[in-house]
Amino acid sequence: MLEYRVEIALWAISGIIPFFMLNIWTNNNLNESINISDVMLSRYFLCAFFVRQFSVVWVVFSFEEDSLMGKVSPYLIQPLNPFFRYFAQHLAEQLTRFPFALIIAFFFFIFNPESIWIPNFGILLLSIVSTFLSFLIQFLIQSIVACLCFWTEKASSIERLLFIPTLFLSGLLAPVVSFPDYVKSWIYLTPFPYLIDFPANLLSGNEANISGGLSMQILWIFLLFPLFKKIWSEGTKKYTAMGS
Amino acid sequence: MVQNIIDVRNLSKSFNISSKEPGLKGTIKHFFRRQTKSLKIIKDISFEIKEGEIVGFLGANGAGKTTILKMLCGLIYPSSGSILVSGYLPFRRKENFLKNITLIMGQKQQLIWDLPPIESFYLNASIYDLDKFEAKKRIKKLSEMLEIDEELFIPVRKLSLGQRMKSELLAALIHEPNILFLDEPTLGLDINAQRNLRKFLQKYNKETNATICLTSHYMKDITSLCKRVICIQEGAISYDGNLDLLLKKLSPVKEILIVCRSEDDAIKLENSGFTVKNKIKNEITIKIENSSITSSLKTILNNFDIEDLFINEPPIDEIIGKVLIKKDYDI
Numbered sequence: 342m343l344e345y346r347v348e349i350a351l352w353a354i355s356g357i358i359p360f361f362m363l364n365i366w367t368n369n370n371l372n373e374s375i376n377i378s379d380v381m382l383s384r385y386f387l388c389a390f391f392v393r394q395f396s397v398v399w400v401v402f403s404f405e406e407d408s409l410m411g412k413v414s415p416y417l418i419q420p421l422n423p424f425f426r427y428f429a430q431h432l433a434e435q436l437t438r439f440p441f442a443l444i445i446a447f448f449f450f451i452f453n454p455e456s457i458w459i460p461n462f463g464i465l466l467l468s469i470v471s472t473f474l475s476f477l478i479q480f481l482i483q484s485i486v487a488c489l490c491f492w493t494e495k496a497s498s499i500e501r502l503l504f505i506p507t508l509f510l511s512g513l514l515a516p517v518v519s520f521p522d523y524v525k526s527w528i529y530l531t532p533f534p535y536l537i538d539f540p541a542n543l544l545s546g547n548e549a550n551i552s553g554g555l556s557m558q559i560l561w562i563f564l565l566f567p568l569f570k571k572i573w574s575e576g577t578k579k580y581t582a583m584g585s
Numbered sequence: 586m587v588q589n590i591i592d593v594r595n596l597s598k599s600f601n602i603s604s605k606e607p608g609l610k611g612t613i614k615h616f617f618r619r620q621t622k623s624l625k626i627i628k629d630i631s632f633e634i635k636e637g638e639i640v641g642f643l644g645a646n647g648a649g650k651t652t653i654l655k656m657l658c659g660l661i662y663p664s665s666g667s668i669l670v671s672g673y674l675p676f677r678r679k680e681n682f683l684k685n686i687t688l689i690m691g692q693k694q695q696l697i698w699d700l701p702p703i704e705s706f707y708l709n710a711s712i713y714d715l716d717k718f719e720a721k722k723r724i725k726k727l728s729e730m731l732e733i734d735e736e737l738f739i740p741v742r743k744l745s746l747g748q749r750m751k752s753e754l755l756a757a758l759i760h761e762p763n764i765l766f767l768d769e770p771t772l773g774l775d776i777n778a779q780r781n782l783r784k785f786l787q788k789y790n791k792e793t794n795a796t797i798c799l800t801s802h803y804m805k806d807i808t809s810l811c812k813r814v815i816c817i818q819e820g821a822i823s824y825d826g827n828l829d830l831l832l833k834k835l836s837p838v839k840e841i842l843i844v845c846r847s848e849d850d851a852i853k854l855e856n857s858g859f860t861v862k863n864k865i866k867n868e869i870t871i872k873i874e875n876s877s878i879t880s881s882l883k884t885i886l887n888n889f890d891i892e893d894l895f896i897n898e899p900p901i902d903e904i905i906g907k908v909l910i911k912k913d914y915d916i
Contacts (some may be wrong), residue, residue, distance in 0.1 A: 415695035415757075418658050420683040421712045578662045578676070581600060584654050 356393050357445070359386040362514050375519045377547070383456040384545035385516055387449055388468075392540045393513065394442045395435050396476040400427045401500045404487035409494065414582050422573070424484050431480065460544060467551060468544035474558040475536045481565035482532070488569070492575030506531070512538025516547075532561040589716035590764060590796050591657060596666035598652055600626040610611060619731030626652050629666070636763075637794040639786075641801065641811035641828070649820040652798040654766045657798060658688045671764060684713060687762040694753055696741045702752035703737045708757055713760035720759065727755045731785055747778035754785070765789075767799045769807055783809050784803040792848045804901045835904045840897040841882075845869065846890040854889050867892075 363386035365371075367379055377385070404427065405463045417425035450457050460468070486503065489496040508514060510533035517528055517538040528534050535558045542549040602624050605615040627649045634640050638666065642650040655661045656668060659675030659682065668675055673682035685735065696705045703724070710720030728734060731751045736744055740809055744752065750770070758765075762850075767786075771779040780877060783806060801807055815829060816824040826833055838860075845851040845867045854869055855861050859881070862870040873881045 411690075412694075414655075414660055414690065415688065417660055418678070418683055418686065418688050419709075419712050420680040577678075580661060582660050 348575070356390060358513060359389040359393065360413065360449070362386060364508055366515070367425065368558075372520075376517070377516070377518070380455050381547055382516075383453050384458060385541055385547055387446065387456065388541035388544040389513060389537050391442060391446070391544070392472050392475060392537050394438055395472050396479055396536065396540075398479040399433060400424070400431070400480060401483045401487040401497050403427055403430070404484075405490050405495070405497050408490045411582060413580075417580070424487075426574075427484075428480065431476070435476075447564045458546065460546065461549065464543065464546070467555070471535070471540040471543055471555060471558065474562065475540050478532050478558060478561050478565065479536060481562065481569050485565065485569050485572055488572045488576040491579040502542070506533055507536065510534060511536040512541060519583065520547075532557075532565075587635045587637065589633040590636040590671055591632075591798070592667075592669040593633070593657075594631050594667045596630050596653075596656065596668060597625060597664050598649075598656060598661070599623050599625045599664045625664075626820050627656075627663075630817075630820075630822050630823065631666075632825055634796060634798065634813060636796055637790070638797065638813060639790055639797040639811050640759065641799050641807040641814040642817060643807065643814050644800075644817035648817040651768050651913065653817070654688070654768050654798060654800060655689060658686055658766045659683075661690065678715055681789065685762055686764045687757040688766040689753060689757045689768065689770050690767070691750070691769035694749065696749070696752055696756055701738045701740055702744075702756065703754075705741075705756050705867075706737075709756050709759050710834050712792065723761065724755065724757050730788060731755055732781065747774050750774055750782065754782070758789070761793065763795045765795055765797045767797060767801075769784055769801055770799070771803055779803065779805065786810060796843055804824050805903055807905075808901055832901065832904055833875060835907060837876075838874050839878060840870055840872055842870050842895040842897060843869060843885065843889075843891060844893040846892050848891050854885070859885075859889075 363383055366382055366386075404413070404423075407416075407423075413423055416426060482503065484502060485498045489499060493499070510517070510528050510531060512534060517525060517534045517556050520528060535554060539549060539554040539558070541547075543551065543554065600623070601621045603615075603619050603621040605611050605620075610770045627829070630653070642653060644650045652661070654664050657670055659678045660669075662676050670751075671682060671685050673679055675682065695709075696702055697708070706724050707717075707720060710717075715723070722835060724737075728737060731754060733748065733751045733755070736748045736752065741749060741752065754770075765786075770786075771782055775784065786797060787810065789795060799806065799810060811828055813826065814824070814828045815822055816831075840862060843851075843854065845854060848867045851864060851867045854871075855864055859871040859873070862872055864870070882894075885894075
């Protein structure tokens with residue numbers, strides 16, 4: 342069991358990119374150009390860390406492996422879409438990570454006591470909803486990519502391509518507000534800023550269009566879900582049950 | 586009248602297979618100009634299976650047995666033809682159809698590796714809409730039939746192959762399906778575990794009247810479970826019928842080893858018109874057709890001084906092997 346505990350702890354620690362980015366931003370006084378104080382910026386990156394912890398998705402890798410090894414076959418003849426299994430796995434893992442994320446936050450506040458704040462209950466609740474919606478969007482995007490396994494066998498390569506815009510446009514490396522206006526207007530039409538930037542801004546108390554952001558998240562879910570269903574139904578016709 | 590539960594008409598399946606030459610040159614060529622060809626794995630087959638029947642699918646590796654099972658349970662799409670299983674088109678995977686069937690593939694597991702099997706059983710029970718009380722009842726019943734107990738609470742990764750296979754069976758049968766598709770269920774099991782599994786399947790079939798479609802390379806699985814076999818050769822059916830009839834057809838003679846009291850008796854027997862395979866001193870082996878075995882033995886016992894005799898059945902593996910290897914074997 343020790344191995345599993347260490348693995349979960351390491352996984353939680355592996356999501357600390359936002360803290361590196363915070364360091365780069367504050368050391369170079371980059372926040373001055375976008376009118377965000379040091380305190381608000383550090384809260385933003387802490388929230389980005391939390392949102393990332395509870396919205397990270399790896400279904401494409403699990404599905405690809407299971408599909409290539411023939412493990413999907415028994416799931417396919419059960420009266421439950423196999424993606425529900427992966428969905429449940431993700432939720433269970435998020436719960437397991439929660440205490441480790443709290444420990445990291447505790448140490449963050451020890452080194453940055455000025456960043457301590459308590460969000461009001463309403464905002465906290467909306468942030469949790471928004472983080473869950475962000476998880477749903479990412480899960481749907483990756484599930485659609487995962488279904489390409491039925492055609493390409495190496496769908497994870499396509500996911501790696503998608504990781505580039507996710508990294509740059511989601512707000513993980515920099516708040517979207519720091520992008521030039523004409524770029525921002527385009528970014529907000531994509532699902533990426535609603536993955537990290539919007540929920541992190543909401544939770545940290547930075548400026549956020551709450552109704553607009555939540556509506557866009559729901560809109561993306563409504564767009565992606567039928568697409569997933571269609572590609573799933575077409576893909577299963579192509580399934581050859583290799584490896585079994 | 587027993588109804589057909591599986592009805593297959595003119596079923597075919599083709600796969601696109603790509604081939605690659607070895608080495609760097611082959612890899613580069615493959616990258617830019619991938620060569621694929623369509624292979625017809627199943628060729629226009631038709632058969633029916635009645636409710637409660639246990640049918641063995643026999644064939645060499647790559648003959649198409651597993652592909653047929655995969656199409657019957659709806660895992661893969663047929664290229665042409667029609668399949669009706671329990672009144673459903675399998676590849677549509679309707680909930681009621683899926684609740685009626687199960688597929689067990691030797692060595693492929695659905696149990697959660699790091700958790701005890703009991704966790705997977707309860708998960709499957711929820712998937713099949715069984716309440717906790719019913720699930721508990723079925724787990725108890727099946728674990729008694731399969732003779733597993735403590736193993737239910739040990740992580741799957743710590744179980745032996747036999748224990749794991751039993752647990753796989755329990756997980757696959759918790760919803761009490763009435764059609765079982767078993768692809769090499771005894772693969773890798775020791776002789777005792779194989780025997781127990783066969784006993785269990787016989788019992789399950791008897792108690793629930795479930796239909797069982799089975800593929801296996803172990804002839805003992807086929808002979809002890811199946812009255813009917815379907816032989817597949819290169820994707821086509823070469824025989825569909827009673828197993829005993831097939832064996833009689835393929836092996837119309839029996840070998841009888843006769844130990845005579847003296848060598849003189851053995852010489853007399855050798856010259857009495859029987860087909861002699863070999864003779865060593867007072868022991869002589871003759872071949873007699875199955876149809877005349879009783880009368881021939883009567884003649885021998887009445888006319889010669891016999892000390893002992895042994896009837897040798899030719900090994901079933903050998904007989905079936907002939908069917909599987911020789912493409913144009915006349916059956």
